[in-house]
Amino acid sequence: DTAVSQTPKYLVTQMGNDKSIKCEQNLGHDTMYWYKQDSKKFLKIMFSYNNKELIINETVPNRFSPKSPDKAHLNLHINSLELGDSAVYFCASSQDGRGYQPQHFGDGTRLSIL
């Protein structure tokens, strides 16, 4: 069974559309994250949720809205997509968010804006 799963794996859409990426983890972890990886492979954290509560919210445009219906799910909704949103988005989880815990990543969602 996949530990952290994201859907869809690929998302191609036009500028201005709204889209969502879903993430689920079956590790029993309390903390989940969203990262953006740009074309140069640079990884940057966007959001972190601990037990459904927002903990970290980096300077991300408010077109991006995470939603955590329960601690096993953290979905990412993006409004009014722009060309600069093209990237690979990774979901991750860790046990309870403490510094020493490794994060376990999903396989990524490649978002392409036309």
Added chain:
Amino acid sequence: AQKVTQAQTEISVVEKEDVTLDCVYETRDTTYYLFWYKQPPSGELVFLIRRNSFDEQNEISGRYSWNFQKSTSSFNFTITASQVVDSAVYFCALSEARVEDNYGQNFVFGPGTRLSVLP
């Protein structure tokens, strides 16, 4: 503020050569954690190792070894007798300790080193 530098953008080696990937970090915390992740061409991110700031013992796992030196703020990764399957982007990451009631570790990733192992 935390920062991770991986000065080597790309490295190419021939199979069976040894290769060392450099990682230098900056932090003001006395307690912190360092990680290495591998991202093969298929795109997933695979956790390789974690090291605590108070444990400077080097670690070996098969062909992989890690050299942690607090004096130089470095956490280098060596692959011995490299293989084509080692071709990937390797990321070093730093995580600082959090107070007990403020979870939500902030991983800071380095820019990555792309390793190509040629047959």
